[in-house]
Amino acid sequence: MSATIRYFENSILVNIDGELDHHSASLIRAGIDEAVIRCRPQKLTLDFSGVGFMDSSGVGLVMGRYKLMKAVSGEVEITGLSPLALKMMRLAGIERIVSIKENVSV
Amino acid sequence: MNGKIKPLNTMKLVIESRSVNESFARNTVAAFAGQLDPTVGEISDIKTAVSEAVTNCIVHAYPDKVGLIYITAKTDESGTFTVCVKDCGTGIKDIKLAMTPLYTTQQGERAGLGFAVMESFMDRVKVHSVYGNGTKITMSKYISGK
Numbered sequence: 466m467s468a469t470i471r472y473f474e475n476s477i478l479v480n481i482d483g484e485l486d487h488h489s490a491s492l493i494r495a496g497i498d499e500a501v502i503r504c505r506p507q508k509l510t511l512d513f514s515g516v517g518f519m520d521s522s523g524v525g526l527v528m529g530r531y532k533l534m535k536a537v538s539g540e541v542e543i544t545g546l547s548p549l550a551l552k553m554m555r556l557a558g559i560e561r562i563v564s565i566k567e568n569v570s571v
Numbered sequence: 572m573n574g575k576i577k578p579l580n581t582m583k584l585v586i587e588s589r590s591v592n593e594s595f596a597r598n599t600v601a602a603f604a605g606q607l608d609p610t611v612g613e614i615s616d617i618k619t620a621v622s623e624a625v626t627n628c629i630v631h632a633y634p635d636k637v638g639l640i641y642i643t644a645k646t647d648e649s650g651t652f653t654v655c656v657k658d659c660g661t662g663i664k665d666i667k668l669a670m671t672p673l674y675t676t677q678q679g680e681r682a683g684l685g686f687a688v689m690e691s692f693m694d695r696v697k698v699h700s701v702y703g704n705g706t707k708i709t710m711s712k713y714i715s716g717k
Contacts (some may be wrong), residue, residue, distance in 0.1 A: 469577070482595055486593045486594060486597075486622055486626065487590055487592075487593060487622075487626040487629065487630065488590035488591055488594070490680065491590070494680070518594075518597075518615070518618060518619075518622075519619075520619050520622040520623055520626065520688065521623060521681075521682045521684035521685060521687075521688050522626070522680070522681075522682075524682040524684055525680040525681050525682040526680065527573050528680070528682055529679075535572075542687045544692060549612075549615050549616075549619065552691070553619075553688060556672065556684055556687050556688065557672070557673065557682055557684055
Protein backbone atom coordinates (compact mmCIF):
# COMPACT_ATOMS: atom_id res chain seq x y z
CA MET A 466 0.00 0.00 0.00
CA SER A 467 1.32 3.40 -0.95
CA ALA A 468 0.04 6.91 -1.47
CA THR A 469 2.01 9.14 -3.83
CA ILE A 470 1.29 12.80 -3.14
CA ARG A 471 1.76 15.37 -5.91
CA TYR A 472 1.47 19.10 -5.36
CA PHE A 473 -0.03 21.59 -7.82
CA GLU A 474 -0.74 25.30 -7.47
CA ASN A 475 -4.07 25.02 -5.69
CA SER A 476 -4.55 21.30 -5.46
CA ILE A 477 -3.09 18.05 -4.22
CA LEU A 478 -3.32 14.78 -6.13
CA VAL A 479 -2.94 11.49 -4.25
CA ASN A 480 -2.43 8.27 -6.20
CA ILE A 481 -3.38 5.35 -3.97
CA ASP A 482 -1.88 1.97 -4.83
CA GLY A 483 -2.50 -1.50 -3.40
CA GLU A 484 -5.20 -3.11 -1.28
CA LEU A 485 -7.19 -0.58 0.74
CA ASP A 486 -8.58 -1.89 4.02
CA HIS A 487 -8.78 -0.80 7.68
CA HIS A 488 -5.11 -1.70 8.20
CA SER A 489 -3.62 -0.08 5.10
CA ALA A 490 -5.88 3.02 5.29
CA SER A 491 -4.34 3.79 8.68
CA LEU A 492 -0.88 3.72 7.08
CA ILE A 493 -1.59 6.37 4.42
CA ARG A 494 -4.02 8.66 6.27
CA ALA A 495 -1.43 10.66 8.23
CA GLY A 496 0.66 11.52 5.15
CA ILE A 497 -2.35 12.85 3.25
CA ASP A 498 -3.57 14.88 6.23
CA GLU A 499 -0.13 16.35 6.84
CA ALA A 500 0.02 17.52 3.19
CA VAL A 501 -3.46 19.07 3.41
CA ILE A 502 -2.76 20.89 6.67
CA ARG A 503 0.55 22.22 5.36
CA CYS A 504 -0.65 23.38 1.92
CA ARG A 505 -4.35 24.07 2.53
CA PRO A 506 -5.27 23.31 -1.11
CA GLN A 507 -8.60 24.25 -2.67
CA LYS A 508 -8.95 20.73 -4.01
CA LEU A 509 -7.82 17.28 -2.91
CA THR A 510 -8.05 14.58 -5.57
CA LEU A 511 -7.88 10.94 -4.49
CA ASP A 512 -7.07 8.67 -7.42
CA PHE A 513 -8.16 5.06 -6.78
CA SER A 514 -7.07 3.64 -10.15
CA GLY A 515 -4.17 1.75 -8.52
CA VAL A 516 -6.42 0.17 -5.88
CA GLY A 517 -6.88 -3.55 -6.56
CA PHE A 518 -9.11 -4.20 -3.57
CA MET A 519 -11.15 -1.90 -1.37
CA ASP A 520 -13.61 -2.45 1.48
CA SER A 521 -15.65 0.18 3.32
CA SER A 522 -12.43 1.57 4.81
CA GLY A 523 -12.01 3.33 1.45
CA VAL A 524 -15.32 5.09 2.07
CA GLY A 525 -14.16 6.01 5.57
CA LEU A 526 -10.93 7.41 4.11
CA VAL A 527 -12.92 9.67 1.75
CA MET A 528 -15.34 10.77 4.50
CA GLY A 529 -12.46 11.67 6.82
CA ARG A 530 -10.64 13.67 4.13
CA TYR A 531 -13.93 15.43 3.24
CA LYS A 532 -14.21 16.64 6.86
CA LEU A 533 -10.60 17.85 6.83
CA MET A 534 -10.94 19.63 3.47
CA LYS A 535 -14.17 21.25 4.63
CA ALA A 536 -12.25 22.62 7.62
CA VAL A 537 -9.77 24.33 5.25
CA SER A 538 -12.61 25.44 2.90
CA GLY A 539 -11.61 23.06 0.15
CA GLU A 540 -13.27 20.21 -1.70
CA VAL A 541 -12.59 16.56 -2.43
CA GLU A 542 -12.70 14.82 -5.78
CA ILE A 543 -12.39 11.06 -6.25
CA THR A 544 -11.47 9.26 -9.44
CA GLY A 545 -10.41 5.91 -10.88
CA LEU A 546 -13.01 3.84 -8.97
CA SER A 547 -13.62 0.22 -9.95
CA PRO A 548 -17.31 -0.75 -10.40
CA LEU A 549 -17.21 -2.44 -6.97
CA ALA A 550 -15.62 0.59 -5.28
CA LEU A 551 -18.19 2.83 -6.93
CA LYS A 552 -21.00 0.59 -5.64
CA MET A 553 -19.62 0.92 -2.12
CA MET A 554 -19.21 4.71 -2.36
CA ARG A 555 -22.82 4.97 -3.56
CA LEU A 556 -24.03 2.80 -0.64
CA ALA A 557 -22.77 5.62 1.58
CA GLY A 558 -24.19 8.36 -0.67
CA ILE A 559 -20.69 9.79 -1.03
CA GLU A 560 -21.65 11.63 -4.24
CA ARG A 561 -23.58 14.08 -2.04
CA ILE A 562 -20.37 15.35 -0.41
CA VAL A 563 -17.59 14.78 -2.97
CA SER A 564 -17.48 14.81 -6.75
CA ILE A 565 -16.79 11.56 -8.58
CA LYS A 566 -14.81 11.99 -11.79
CA GLU A 567 -13.95 9.42 -14.44
CA ASN A 568 -10.59 10.98 -15.21
CA VAL A 569 -8.06 12.91 -13.16
CA SER A 570 -8.19 16.70 -13.51
CA VAL A 571 -5.87 18.93 -11.49
CA MET B 572 -36.09 -30.90 -1.71
CA ASN B 573 -34.84 -34.44 -1.08
CA GLY B 574 -32.70 -34.61 2.01
CA LYS B 575 -29.95 -32.30 3.16
CA ILE B 576 -27.51 -30.63 0.78
CA LYS B 577 -24.13 -32.26 1.33
CA PRO B 578 -21.03 -30.14 1.92
CA LEU B 579 -18.29 -30.63 -0.66
CA ASN B 580 -15.46 -29.23 1.41
CA THR B 581 -14.84 -27.33 4.61
CA MET B 582 -12.07 -25.20 6.13
CA LYS B 583 -11.20 -23.62 9.47
CA LEU B 584 -8.93 -20.69 10.19
CA VAL B 585 -8.12 -19.09 13.53
CA ILE B 586 -6.36 -15.71 13.55
CA GLU B 587 -5.46 -13.07 16.10
CA SER B 588 -7.42 -9.82 15.87
CA ARG B 589 -4.53 -7.82 14.43
CA SER B 590 -5.37 -5.51 11.54
CA VAL B 591 -2.46 -6.89 9.53
CA ASN B 592 -4.44 -10.16 9.35
CA GLU B 593 -7.35 -8.59 7.44
CA SER B 594 -5.79 -9.22 4.04
CA PHE B 595 -4.60 -12.69 5.08
CA ALA B 596 -8.13 -13.67 6.14
CA ARG B 597 -9.98 -12.42 3.06
CA ASN B 598 -7.41 -13.77 0.61
CA THR B 599 -7.34 -17.20 2.30
CA VAL B 600 -11.14 -17.49 2.30
CA ALA B 601 -11.26 -16.28 -1.31
CA ALA B 602 -8.68 -18.92 -2.33
CA PHE B 603 -10.87 -21.61 -0.74
CA ALA B 604 -14.01 -20.26 -2.47
CA GLY B 605 -12.05 -20.56 -5.71
CA GLN B 606 -12.86 -24.29 -5.67
CA LEU B 607 -16.39 -23.40 -6.85
CA ASP B 608 -14.87 -21.66 -9.90
CA PRO B 609 -16.41 -18.25 -9.16
CA THR B 610 -16.23 -15.24 -11.46
CA VAL B 611 -13.84 -12.39 -10.67
CA GLY B 612 -16.84 -10.36 -9.47
CA GLU B 613 -18.04 -13.12 -7.15
CA ILE B 614 -14.56 -13.47 -5.63
CA SER B 615 -14.39 -9.70 -5.07
CA ASP B 616 -17.79 -9.78 -3.34
CA ILE B 617 -16.65 -12.57 -0.99
CA LYS B 618 -13.32 -10.85 -0.26
CA THR B 619 -15.07 -7.59 0.57
CA ALA B 620 -17.69 -9.20 2.83
CA VAL B 621 -15.03 -11.20 4.74
CA SER B 622 -12.88 -8.09 5.09
CA GLU B 623 -15.83 -6.23 6.66
CA ALA B 624 -16.66 -9.06 9.08
CA VAL B 625 -13.03 -9.49 10.19
CA THR B 626 -12.54 -5.72 10.56
CA ASN B 627 -15.66 -5.59 12.76
CA CYS B 628 -14.06 -8.20 15.06
CA ILE B 629 -10.84 -6.17 15.28
CA VAL B 630 -12.46 -2.76 15.73
CA HIS B 631 -15.59 -3.61 17.72
CA ALA B 632 -15.34 -7.06 19.30
CA TYR B 633 -11.82 -6.64 20.69
CA PRO B 634 -11.36 -2.84 20.89
CA ASP B 635 -8.64 -2.84 23.54
CA LYS B 636 -7.05 -6.26 23.28
CA VAL B 637 -5.99 -8.96 20.88
CA GLY B 638 -8.50 -11.81 20.76
CA LEU B 639 -9.11 -14.75 18.50
CA ILE B 640 -11.24 -14.75 15.36
CA TYR B 641 -12.64 -18.10 14.21
CA ILE B 642 -13.38 -18.41 10.51
CA THR B 643 -15.01 -21.46 8.97
CA ALA B 644 -16.15 -21.88 5.38
CA LYS B 645 -17.81 -24.54 3.29
CA THR B 646 -18.80 -25.27 -0.24
CA ASP B 647 -21.77 -27.50 -0.97
CA GLU B 648 -23.28 -29.53 -3.80
CA SER B 649 -25.76 -26.79 -4.71
CA GLY B 650 -22.87 -24.41 -5.52
CA THR B 651 -23.39 -22.31 -2.41
CA PHE B 652 -20.42 -20.88 -0.53
CA THR B 653 -20.89 -20.20 3.18
CA VAL B 654 -18.48 -18.42 5.51
CA CYS B 655 -18.81 -17.91 9.23
CA VAL B 656 -16.79 -15.31 11.20
CA LYS B 657 -17.00 -15.64 14.96
CA ASP B 658 -15.45 -13.81 17.91
CA CYS B 659 -15.69 -14.03 21.70
CA GLY B 660 -15.61 -10.26 22.16
CA THR B 661 -17.97 -7.54 23.35
CA GLY B 662 -21.06 -8.62 21.41
CA ILE B 663 -23.65 -6.28 19.94
CA LYS B 664 -26.20 -4.55 22.18
CA ASP B 665 -28.69 -3.71 19.44
CA ILE B 666 -28.23 -5.74 16.24
CA LYS B 667 -30.87 -3.82 14.27
CA LEU B 668 -29.19 -0.50 15.07
CA ALA B 669 -25.71 -1.90 14.35
CA MET B 670 -26.90 -3.02 10.91
CA THR B 671 -28.28 0.41 9.98
CA PRO B 672 -26.18 1.84 7.13
CA LEU B 673 -23.86 4.67 8.23
CA TYR B 674 -24.41 3.91 11.93
CA THR B 675 -21.15 3.47 13.83
CA THR B 676 -20.14 3.49 17.47
CA GLN B 677 -16.64 4.59 16.49
CA GLN B 678 -15.50 8.21 16.60
CA GLY B 679 -12.74 7.72 14.05
CA GLU B 680 -12.78 6.80 10.40
CA ARG B 681 -15.29 3.98 10.17
CA ALA B 682 -17.98 4.63 7.59
CA GLY B 683 -20.61 2.53 9.37
CA LEU B 684 -21.09 0.43 6.26
CA GLY B 685 -19.81 -3.00 7.34
CA PHE B 686 -23.15 -4.80 7.53
CA ALA B 687 -24.61 -2.88 4.57
CA VAL B 688 -21.69 -4.08 2.43
CA MET B 689 -22.01 -7.68 3.67
CA GLU B 690 -25.75 -7.68 2.91
CA SER B 691 -25.27 -6.05 -0.45
CA PHE B 692 -22.45 -8.35 -1.64
CA MET B 693 -23.64 -11.70 -0.22
CA ASP B 694 -27.02 -13.42 -0.77
CA ARG B 695 -27.71 -14.11 2.88
CA VAL B 696 -26.29 -12.64 6.12
CA LYS B 697 -27.25 -13.94 9.56
CA VAL B 698 -26.06 -12.23 12.74
CA HIS B 699 -26.12 -13.89 16.12
CA SER B 700 -24.74 -11.93 19.04
CA VAL B 701 -24.84 -12.13 22.81
CA TYR B 702 -23.90 -8.84 24.44
CA GLY B 703 -20.75 -9.45 26.46
CA ASN B 704 -20.14 -12.85 24.90
CA GLY B 705 -19.36 -12.44 21.24
CA THR B 706 -20.79 -12.37 17.74
CA LYS B 707 -21.19 -14.88 14.95
CA ILE B 708 -21.80 -13.77 11.37
CA THR B 709 -22.85 -16.38 8.81
CA MET B 710 -22.88 -15.32 5.17
CA SER B 711 -23.64 -17.32 2.06
CA LYS B 712 -23.55 -16.74 -1.64
CA TYR B 713 -24.62 -18.85 -4.58
CA ILE B 714 -21.74 -19.15 -7.02
CA SER B 715 -22.94 -19.15 -10.59
CA GLY B 716 -19.41 -19.83 -11.78
CA LYS B 717 -17.69 -19.08 -15.06
